[in-house]
Structure formats: structure tokens, C-alpha cells
Amino acid sequence: MTDGIQPIRAEERQARIEKARRLMRENRMDAVLMQGGASAFYFTGSRSNEVALMFSRAALGSWSGKVDLASKVLKDQGVSAGRLGVEERVRFELVDRIGKELPALEFVSGDPVTAGCRMTKSPAELALMQRANDITIACYRAALATLREGMTQHELSATIAVAYQALGVEGDAMAIFGKYTAFPHGSVQPQKLREGDLVLIDDGCSVEGYQSDVTRTVIFGQPTQRQRDIWELERQAQDAALAAAKPGRTCESVDAAARKVITDYGLGPGYKVPGLPHRTGHGIGLDGHEWPYLVRGNKRLLEPGMCFSDEPTIAIYGEFGVRLEDCMYITEDGARTFTKQSPAIDQPFG
Amino acid sequence: MPQNNDTADATYRSRIEKLREAMKEFGLTAVVIEPGPAMVYLTGVHWGRSERTFALVVPLKGDLGFVLPGFEEKRARELIHPGAEIRAWQEDESPYQLVARILKDRGIVSGRVGMDPSVRFFIYDGVRKLAPQLDYVSAQQVLKSAGVDTTSSTSKRK
Numbered sequence: 001m002t003d004g005i006q007p008i009r010a011e012e013r014q015a016r017i018e019k020a021r022r023l024m025r026e027n028r029m030d031a032v033l034m035q036g037g038a039s040a041f042y043f044t045g046s047r048s049n050e051v052a053l054m055f056s057r058a059a060l061g062s063w064s065g066k067v068d069l070a071s072k073v074l075k076d077q078g079v080s081a082g083r084l085g086v087e088e089r090v091r092f093e094l095v096d097r098i099g100k101e102l103p104a105l106e107f108v109s110g111d112p113v114t115a116g117c118r119m120t121k122s123p124a125e126l127a128l129m130q131r132a133n134d135i136t137i138a139c140y141r142a143a144l145a146t147l148r149e150g151m152t153q154h155e156l157s158a159t160i161a162v163a164y165q166a167l168g169v170e171g172d173a174m175a176i177f178g179k180y181t182a183f184p185h186g187s188v189q190p191q192k193l194r195e196g197d198l199v200l201i202d203d204g205c206s207v208e209g210y211q212s213d214v215t216r217t218v219i220f221g222q223p224t225q226r227q228r229d230i231w232e233l234e235r236q237a238q239d240a241a242l243a244a245a246k247p248g249r250t251c252e253s254v255d256a257a258a259r260k261v262i263t264d265y266g267l268g269p270g271y272k273v274p275g276l277p278h279r280t281g282h283g284i285g286l287d288g289h290e291w292p293y294l295v296r297g298n299k300r301l302l303e304p305g306m307c308f309s310d311e312p313t314i315a316i317y318g319e320f321g322v323r324l325e326d327c328m329y330i331t332e333d334g335a336r337t338f339t340k341q342s343p344a345i346d347q348p349f350g
Numbered sequence: 351m352p353q354n355n356d357t358a359d360a361t362y363r364s365r366i367e368k369l370r371e372a373m374k375e376f377g378l379t380a381v382v383i384e385p386g387p388a389m390v391y392l393t394g395v396h397w398g399r400s401e402r403t404f405a406l407v408v409p410l411k412g413d414l415g416f417v418l419p420g421f422e423e424k425r426a427r428e429l430i431h432p433g434a435e436i437r438a439w440q441e442d443e444s445p446y447q448l449v450a451r452i453l454k455d456r457g458i459v460s461g462r463v464g465m466d467p468s469v470r471f472f473i474y475d476g477v478r479k480l481a482p483q484l485d486y487v488s489a490q491q492v493l494k495s496a497g498v499d500t501t502s503s504t505s506k507r508k
Contacts, residue, residue, distance in 0.1 A: 086471045086475070087471070088470060088471055088472040089470045089471065089472075090470065090471045091467060091468050091469065091470060091471070092465040092466070092467055092468070092469040092470075092471070092474050092486075092488065093467035093468070093488055093490065095471060095474070096465075096467070096486075096487070096488045107471075107475075108475075109471070109472065109475055111472075183424065183425055184421055184422075185422065185425060187425065187428075188354050188428075270440075271420060271421065271440050271441065277420070277421035278419075278421045278441055279441040279442075282401075287401075289400060289401050290401075293441075295441050295442055296441065296442040297442040298442075315421075317424070
């Protein structure tokens, strides 16, 4: 499933740097500091852990190299007393070191530049994400066909990793069974699959660095009425978020739309369990979780090209949890999912 | 010993004690640690790093404080030794505020706070904005002196 993948072209990376320079000027930054991670890869196309600098003045270009030289480069380029945007994952030790060498330099969050560029995706990026999502569905189809009584959650996880390998990509997933599905990130407690258990699988793979993230919750055997009802409620909450995700709306309004469905049913409110204990979704791209987030308090407006997970978990401790997660991208007309939503508790794939 | 933690209680307590001796020696009022080798060595807590802040504050005096995501609290409690204070933040709340409050509640209003060298900028930036009067320095030597190897790679999770 990896035939015909088109990596990001050099021209596109150059355009990203130009946009970054515009955002640096708007945010009064003289340069942005990165070290490894998705942001550095986004701009440089390199996975190296060297220090990378992008200067706001095009004439100063970009630089990457050894940690020891970063301060000297900043000084030589006349930025020893300016404002340096720092990529969010840069470690304290690097900032501390440069700060000692250039005490007049001001360190500010580089997010307006790095996230500002990364959060809207180009057609080429959307195509890579589509491929990653398609591969994840193929992988899950294969893995869920292997469910059997007595299987452990680790066996199912391992099967998913092997399926990804066979499909030509790197990927993995957590698997959660039974009452532990109420924990959004599972439990280390040993679990053996039994008739009537819900099975939850969640995570994704990577294509040219772009991530997929898909969750399916499916019944093993016959569901109870309670399981059916909560599963249906989850699907309605997911649908509500999808319908709300229109350009010009706020990120928090998408979370509110999903949460309202769950609260109206009598669960929650807020993050209270039984209910939806976390935000409805996260941005996704080169990082599995990235800016912006579909969370209360986030007034950022949705724009075409933004990509999010839509995953309002319903957690009922002591019983079970249900999460359906499909990623969506915003278009002029509204949100579209990369993957077909799960139609029913015993039908993970649409 | 917590359910999912391999570090014996006595080991945990003696390692924290040793860290505090080193803090005293180097003049640090607190140390802030993210998941990774230092957290594992000191507390036995294995946790994947993500965009959601999970941090440990070791004050020179007073209870340790863990700041962690609200919806992970149950899972986290299975890992954390008793005696530490757990402060959970909800998705629309500021974890940095909780770190700053722990520092304040422990009487840390001035002086030098050591940062685990692998702490990511967004956490440092969030805390320093709320507690700008503190002096943030690298805790590398202190951690080393307490027996923590901070040079090995930290665990990463997307």
C-alpha cells in the first residue's frame, strides 16, 4: 500500500520557510530555534538532532549544525540581543546554554511560527495523511479478524504492529479489553478477551512522517443493550463534532457540540465520569497530537486545511468505555473524514 | 509499593533524600522533572511524554508534587508512591499554574529552581511566566550528584 507515495517536494519546504519568515516578522522574532522533532523535519526535511535556526531576514538564511556553534552563529548574524522563538520541544539545557552565552537574547515561544505554519495542511500533506489513514484501516481489518477468546491485549497489539510491517509502514496500536476500555489510554493490568467484551484499538502509522490516528471499539460476541446504547451515544457525539467543524467556528465549539450530546444523555457534565473525561480532539500532522486542540477555552477559528481527530470517549469506570476516532480535515464546506466512520458496534468499518 | 512500580519504597525514599542533600549543596530550592530517566530513577514512575504536561516537583522541604492530566489520574495513581501530592489539571486548565502553586505552597518564592535538563521549553516557559521571580537553572549537576544519569535518551511518545 505504499506505491506512488509522493514525498513533500523541496519547493513546498521552501514555501514553508517563507511563510515562517512572514510569521516571524509579524510576531517580532529574529529567528526560530529547533532541535530535532517534527518541526525541524517540517522545515528542513532532515531527521537529524542537530540544532536548526531559521532567521526572519531571508538574507540570513537558515542554519543547522552542532550545539556548540549555535550561539556563535546567532552572534555572527547579529541576533545576540534579539528575540529568539523556541520550538516547544527544545530542551531546557539548550536554552540554558545559549542564554548563558548570549545573556541579552530574549527567549519566547516559537509556536506562533512553527504551529502557525504546520496547522494548515497543503494538498500534498493531505494526500500523505489520506494514505496513512487508508493503511491503518487495512491493518485494523486484518488485526480484528484475529480476535479470539483468551487472547491478551498484548497479542492484539503485536498483531497490529506485524500487520503494519506487512503493509510497508511503521505503526502500532494499543489494545484494551473489557472494563479497561474505560481508561482512555488503557491499563497495564493483564487482560484476556472474553465473550461480551468490548475491544478498543487506537493509534496509527506514519507515511513520510505524517500520522494517522484511528480508534475502533467493537464487540466480541453479543453486545448487551447497555453496550449498544452507549456505543450509539458515542457515535452521535462523534457525528455532532463532525457537523460542528466548519470553517470560521471556534475549536472549542466542536468540543462543546460533542459534549452536549453526552451531557444531554445524563452523563458528565464537563469532564466528569461517567462521561467524556478529555477534550474531543487534537490537531494531527507530522505529530500524532499537535496544534490546535478541540478543547474548551480554545477560541481559534477553524480554517480549511486544518486536520483534527474526532474522538469523544465515553468512559464508565467499572463497566466499559467506548471511543470512535476518525480524523477529519476542514474544507470550505465543512469537515470530511479521512476514514469511513464505524457504522455499528459489530461493524468497525464503513 | 504502588501496584505498577518496581522501585521499593525504601529505595525511593533514600533516592529522594540523596537528591535533597545535593539540592542543599548546590543551593536549589526545588527541582522540576519531566518523565524520563530522572523520574524513573528517583520515583520508579514510567510515563510517556506527550503534549500534556506530567511533571514532578521535588521541593527541598515538604511533600513531592506530581502535576498530571485529570483523565489519567487513576492510571497514574497506580504508579506513584504514597506520600506525594497529586494535583490534576483538566484539559482546559493550566498545568503550569499547578506547578507554580506547588512551589508557592512549599514556600518557594525566591531563589534557584533546578530544571531537569530534558524539560521541554513549553513547560519551562509556562512556569516561568507564572513565577518570574524565580531563577531557573539546570539541575544537571544536582541530578548527577544524586546518582541520576541524565545523559541517556529520554522516553518519547507522540
